[in-house]
Amino acid sequence: MNIAPLVQARGLGRQFRDGASEKWALQGLELQILGGEKLAVTGPSGAGKSTLLRLLGALDRSYAGELRVNGCELRDLDDRALARFRGQTVGFVFQSFNLLPSYSVGDNLLMPNVLTGALPAADALERARELLDRVGLRACWDQRPLTLSGGQRQRVAVARALLLKPSLVLCDEPTGALDHDTAQQVLDLLDELHAEQACTLIYVTHDERVVARCDRRLQLFDGRMAERQPGGSS
Amino acid sequence: MKSWRLFRLSITHLRSAPIGAAFAIAGVAIGVGFLVLFVGVGEGLRTRVLNEMFPANRVEFEPRRVKLFGIEGSPNGPGLSQAQVMALRDVPGVSRALGKQRSSFPAKLWGGARLLGFDLRSEAFFDGLPEALMATELRRSETRHRRERGQVERCDVAQDCPAGSSCHQGACAAVDWYERFHDRGIVRHCVKSAECESGERCIDGRCQRECRDASDCPGQRRCRNDACEPGKVCPRGERCDGKEPCPVVGVCEQTCEKDADCGRDGWCNPAERPQGCEPIRCRLHQQADARRISSKSRGVIISPCTGDSCRLKTPCSYGTYCAPDTPATLLGFCERPVPVVVNPLLMEIFNSDMADSLNLPRVADPQLLYGQRFHIAFGDSHFTEDAGTSRQQIKQAVVVGFSTLAPELGVALPLRLVRHHNRRIRGTQRVAAFDAVWVQTDRNERTAEVIKEAEAMGLSLSRRSRFARTLGRAVYVLYVAMLLLGLLVLSVSASNITQTLAMLVHERRAEIAILRALGGASWDVAGVILAQGAVLGVVGSTLGVLCALAVGEILERLIQWLQVPLLPEQLLVYPIWLIPIALTIGLAFCLLGAILPARRAIRLDPSEVLSQP
Known part of the structure; x- marks a missing residue:
């Protein structure tokens, strides 16, 4: 684990307008996440887990307080820099996979590089084939995502998230749509890749099996944080 | 994002909505197609019909006429003096002003047996037009008719060739008829x-x-x-x-040393020192020979002649005939036929109305009429009192070209010939003034100013020029209306594209959000949408241009098949700028249509979309 903090949040807050009233989805969050750390963010529905994930993934910049990822204050980045940040520093794994149905598995894998141009095309292709091989789906390169099973799709999503070797991988309920065995396989795969790539892995989850695999748990209640060691009760 | 990636993404997105894309492409194709077709027809009407028939820089003036109890009269006298014509020449913007005179003597004509199988007979009306006015006009129409005729035909003798051409070195060579509109010979x-x-x-x-x-x-x-x-x-x-x-x-x-120096219609008179050309005297065998076109109408030469090239007792040369001094005598001169110019409208009237009524074949190719000979009896009439035998003359005439300057129901002759017969039959007073004056301006834009100046001089546009200007305005309005209609169709297409792409953005909002999450900037996403608009624009515009060209071709074949009066066989004119401009306009409208969906895509909040189940 890298001792340098990858994520630093001070007084992090996010307010949403709900009709005439305003509501804090996150409020006064103080957070420090180290490089290579594996963190579980838990809490009941509406606690602010997904909001935190979107802020960390630079999908949302309208926050209060400070949020530094990899030393960058996200609010200060312009649209293009923010896009580059999302493409190269962050990898997303969603509960609903979010693969592009119009593209083949291979094209889905290559999409982050198509959008950012971070790697030369040949290198990106080699890395994509290597990752697909790693997740056991080499034969599916030309298939459309809709022809794959849920577990296979999530494995493709994991491979896509890791294509550009991001420092931070954000997983939003990665096993939520999978059966027990498939979920275990995907979690094993994520653990292996985490160990290989030394990236920071943040799970938003309700699944205690996922929490048990993490170094640390962040428990959120009504937008505020209560940090616990894995296995501890809330 | 590199442009080829943008293009690839756009194509992939469009392929995912084939029906919407097909409708959008069809809309653009229809809009651009209409635009190209309308401009092609408008330009064709303007340049090939209107400008050919009534050039915008050429107007005809007459003395101002006043209507009184339904009868028109000219308060300033019957015609235009030479001084008025000269004054018009001095008006700024006028490059030429040439007087014309109508025939005011009776005449009848007959002929056409070679073409129709028997002779048509009619009363004849003439306009005498200056040679200088006709030269360019005749040359242009003759060149066009030759071009429309197409390939070269092989021949052994002149009879193998179509009317209006001769056999030269095994190929039918066209005669330059436009050079023959003069009264020499x-x-x-x-x-x-x-x-x-x-x-x-x-x-x-x-x-x-x-x-x-x-x-x-x-x-x-x-x-x-x-x-x-x-x-x-x-x-x-x-x-x-x-x-x-x-x-x-x-x-x-003309000075000469031998007969050949005097051409076909003259001989070299040795009594003159230096010798001078004299017209060749001839004699017909019988009076009927003057009224039909045959080898006998060339008579026999009776002039004295010089030694080696003596043509005594031989017929007048090929291309000339023996024109009797009066209908009552057999004596005459070897002359060239009188050159006449026909208004193309006359041919259309014949084809559309007369041919069917008289059970005659239509004359589809104007080239057939070049070189056709017929007879004119100056001073004779089917309807009115004739001028008396001593003043009558029977001449052969030959069609040397087509021009809208010629009267619609009649033919144009060289001005001096018409003036001569007016003077002989009606007296010198008749030729003191011109009936009208043709004015040519140096630029189309100057025509309106020249008309004002002429009106201030007591002149007014002739009925024909008034009609031409009204027709010109009508064609212009039609042209603009068709252009606007094309642009309207394109606007509808653009709105269709907006809807298609907006729908695509809505349907693909999850994909757009994913692209943003995977590293796509707002402008990359906007670029994908705009590129989709561009792809629709390029494909639709190209299809539209191709369809317009195809429909234009069909339209022209239909016009040829229907033989629509006054319309040329190739009606559509595509200016060199038209296709690039049409493609650009099509593309521009599609990009305009894509702007709104692109803005929607930019404003789409990926975090909100991705948080939805």
């Missing part, structure tokens, strides 16, 4: 000098040009001076009394 008979043009006098029964020295004569002609002796008639018509010297005036004459 045509004898203008006279009894006294008053029957001739000013500057001419009547000698040996023919009008000949007066001169004082060679500088008064055109080309390389010499001035033959007649010395006046007492008792003889002076060149100016005075009788010499031997006291006062007669002014030394001669007539212009």
Whole structure:
């Protein structure tokens, strides 16, 4: 684990307008996440887990307080820099996979590089084939995502998230749509890749099996944080 | 994002919505197609119909006419004086002003047996037009007719070739008919000098040009001076009394050494020193020969002639005929046929109305009429009193071209011939003024100013020019309306594209959010949408242009098949700028249509979309 903090949040807050009233989805969050750390963010529905994930993934910049990822204050980045940040520093794994149905598995894998141009095309292709091989789906390169099973799709999503070797991988309920065995396989795969790539892995989850695999748990209640060691009760 | 990636993403997105994309492409294709077709038809109407028939820089003026109790009259007298024509030439913007005179003598014509199988007979009406006005006009129409005719035909003799051409070195060579609209080689008979043009006098029964020295004569002609002796008639018509010297005036004459120097219609008179060309005297076998076109109408030559090239007792040369001095005599001169110009409208009237009524074949190819000969009896009439045998003349005429300057129901002759017959039959007063004047401006834009100036001089546009200008305005309005209609269709297409792409953005909002999450910037996403608009625009516009060209081709074949009067076989004109401009306009409209969906895509919040189940 890298001792340098990858994520630093001070007084992090996010307010949403709900009709005439305003509501804090996150409020006064103080957070420090180290490089290579594996963190579980838990809490009941509406606690602010997904909001935190979107802020960390630079999908949302309208926050209060400070949020530094990899030393960058996200609010200060312009649209293009923010896009580059999302493409190269962050990898997303969603509960609903979010693969592009119009593209083949291979094209889905290559999409982050198509959008950012971070790697030369040949290198990106080699890395994509290597990752697909790693997740056991080499034969599916030309298939459309809709022809794959849920577990296979999530494995493709994991491979896509890791294509550009991001420092931070954000997983939003990665096993939520999978059966027990498939979920275990995907979690094993994520653990292996985490160990290989030394990236920071943040799970938003309700699944205690996922929490048990993490170094640390962040428990959120009504937008505020209560940090616990894995296995501890809330 | 590199542009090829943008393009690939756009294509992939569009392929995922094939029906919407197909409708959008069809809309653009229809809009651009309409635009190209409408401009093609509009330009064709403007350049190939209107400008050919009524060039915008050419107008005809008449003395102003006033209507009184339904009858038109001219308060400023019957015609235009030479001074008025000269004054018009001085109006700024006028490059040429040339007077014309209508025939005011009876005449009838007959002919066409070679083309139709029997002779058509009609009363004849003429406009006398200046040669200078017709030269360019005739050359242009003849060149166009030849081009429309197409390939070269092989031949052994002239009879193998179509009308209007001759056989030269095994190929049918077109004769330059436009060069023949002049009165050279045509004898203008006279009894006294008053029957001739000013500057001419009547000698040996023919009008000949007066001169004082060679500088008064055109080309390389010499001035033959007649010395006046007492008792003889002076060149100016005075009788010499031997006291006062007669002014030394001669007539212009072509010098020669042998008959060949005088062309087909003259011989080299050895009595002259230096020798001068004289028209060849001939004699018909019988009077009926003057009224039909056959080898006998060439008569036999009776002039004296020189040794080696003596043509005595042979027929007049090919291309000439023996024109009797009057219908009552067999004696005449070897002459070239009178050149006539036909209004293309006359052919259309014949084809559309007369041919079917008279059970005659239609004349589809104007080229067939070039070189067609027929007869004109000047001073004779089917309807009114004739001019008397002594003033009548039967001449052969030949069609040398087509022009809208010619009268619609009649033919145009060289001005001097019409003036000559007007003067002989109706007297000198008749030729004192022109009936109308053709004015050509140096630019189309100057025409309106020139019309104002002419109106201030007491002139008004002729009925034909008024009609042409009204027609011109109507075509212009039609042209603009068609352009606007094309743009309207394109606007509808653009709105269709907006809807298609907006729908695509809505349907693909999850994908757009994923692209943003995977590293796509707002402008990358906007670029994908705009590129989709561009792809739709390029494909739709290209299809539209191709469809328009195809429909245009079908339209032209239909016009050819239907033989629509006044419309040329190739109606559509595509200016060189049209296709690039149409493609650009199509693309621009599609990009405009894509702007709104692109803005929607930019404003789409990926975090919100991705948080939805």
